[in-house]
Amino acid sequence: MKLEDITGQYHGLWQIEECFRISKHDLKVRPIFHWTPKRIRAHMAICFMSLVCVRHLSYRIKLQYGPIYPERIRDALLSSKVTIVRNKPDGKYYTIPSNDSPECVKIYKFFGKNYSRTPFPGTSLA
Secondary structure (H helix, E strand, O other): OOOOHHHHHOOOOHHHHHHHEEEEEHOOOOOOOOOHHHHHHHHHHHHHHHHHHHHHHHHHHHHHHOOOOOHHHHHHHHOOOOEEEOOOOOOEEEEEEEEOHHHHHHHHHOOOOOOOOOOOOOOOOO
């Protein structure tokens, strides 16, 4: 190979290493608590699909809003919570969204979901 080809391939190595880092640290692929080959393959397939989804999501959000790293995406989605309350007189349930991070609001908007702090009618979890 020519020297230019080798250095070009080497400069792309950071993407591969970033994928390994995301898999190991952000998506927590390991440890694997499976023993049969079928379950291990299924676990790895799910982890790979998670990696593909988070990489695609971070790429698409980067195009629209600027870079958001996979770790921030994970943290934003994990921190998004709602509280479900029941109005005793009429028995209806209402959902109250948490105060989400700016990254979480961007993810909501990316998927075409309106983010609002206003409570809305919901259903019970039972």
